[in-house]
Amino acid sequence: GIFNAYWEPLxxxxxxxxxGLTERWRRCIDTALPSPDDIAPWETAPAVEQASYVVQPRxxxxxxxxxxxxxxSPSRPR
Numbered sequence: 001g002i003f004n005a006y007w008e009p010l011x012x013x014x015x016x017x018x019x020g021l022t023e024r025w026r027r028c029i030d031t032a033l034p035s036p037d038d039i040a041p042w043e044t045a046p047a048v049e050q051a052s053y054v055v056q057p058r059x060x061x062x063x064x065x066x067x068x069x070x071x072x073s074p075s076r077p078r
Contacts, residue, residue, distance in 0.1 A: 001029075001062045004055040013052050014063065024048060025063045032056035042066070 004010050014025055026045035031038055032055070040046070042064055055061050 001060060002053070002055050004057060004059050004061075007057050009054050009056050011052050011054050014048065014050075016051070017065065023066050025053075025065060027053075027061065028064050029060060029062035030055075031061070032059040 002012050017023060017025070024047040026042055026047055027040070028042055028045045029039050045064070048063060053061065053063060
């Protein structure tokens with residue numbers, strides 16, 4: 001999540017998406033946007049195409065990538 005407690009907009013650089021992944025960051029929450037655009041489930045959240053994201057003053061934003069599920073069970077300590 002990104003928190004901007006400052007009184008002016010701030011630009012945040014996003015971590016790069018790994019090579020070979022086609023997924024993009026998605027904007028799930030941005031409290032500066034009017035409802036109902038302020039919150040969206042990951043499946044319908046809009047993709048963020050740029051490498052940075054502008055967060056408005058006194059705003060919370062949540063950008064997310066899809067998590068890949070492993071088909072292997074986690075190893076147990078012995």
